[in-house]
Amino acid sequence: MAQFYSFKVNQIKRETHDSVSISFDIDSKYSEEFKYIPGQYITIRVGVNGEDCRRSYSISSSRNEKLTIGIKKVPGGKVSNFMNEKLNIGDLVEISAPQGNFKLENIDSKNTRKFVAFAAGSGITPVLSMLKEVSQNEINSEFLLFYSNKTSKDVMFKDEIDDLKNQNISTRFIFTRENSDLELYNGRINESKALELIKSEMSFLNADAFYICGPEEMIFSTKSALESLGVNNEKIKFELFTAPVKKIEDSKEESLNIDFDGNSKITVICDDEEVEFDLNKDGDSILDAAMEQDLDVPFSCKGAVCCTCKAKITNGKVTMDANYALSDQEVEDGYILACQAHPATESVTVDFDF
């Protein structure tokens, strides 16, 4: 269950015309809770026009800097616009402790390693944290970054990336609406572009991990390009930076329980409270239904991306509309994204306090 802490805004820096980075003063008494691995995110809770809004934002700072997040304005986005336009230094913001599965592997390894990242737009945020970590603590390791934007004016954290470039970090900027000198660096990252890019740096094909962060289409085409070159699936890590548009086909539902008529008795455990309610498999998600019962269940994106609504099934089964956050192992161990979950058995127990 996500707990929120109030911290002061220490710095706000305009990164581009539509994005800012925001640094916070984390009270030293919470330094344990706020330890993180580069790549992870925090969830913030703000009131916008009287509405309780929560959003997750990736951390861009290294572990020895003030905790900083990057926020790009989303058209019509209540929180991203509020944070870009209305927030002031000294304001208090409610933040939950860092979490997330997209993170730099074996963080304290002493070995020399190679990493590759493909980032698009604000998808650079968690990757920047990784780049800084490697440049500061893994002197002999190498990190190759492909960073795609519409134009050079849209590049977030430009100064910081440039400062890292001469060390063990190599950066290739790709533009979709501006011409670079090299044709290779022009155009959208689709499967053939991703193939061209990685083939131009074949010495990185044996990298220890490949991180992809951006919109859904770019993630899956890059993943598929890497797989076609023989990269082991386990080395490919990704984080979606827009809510997915596709739903995962789930054909398992029918085989789960053929006697199930669709009506289920749900028990939700949250903050040591236990609440029961009825829910149909074609109705609201378990998260929304629990909120209807006035339970303060954790959530952020409601789009299968952030993992904030992670819960454990201790009885029964569910299906999920989409899952872009949990690993196969987590699903096998009974974890679900409550924002995507619907009952598939007559009774289901969902534990947020797992």
Ligand code: FES
């Ligand atoms: S609220 Fe983000 S994955 Fe469910």
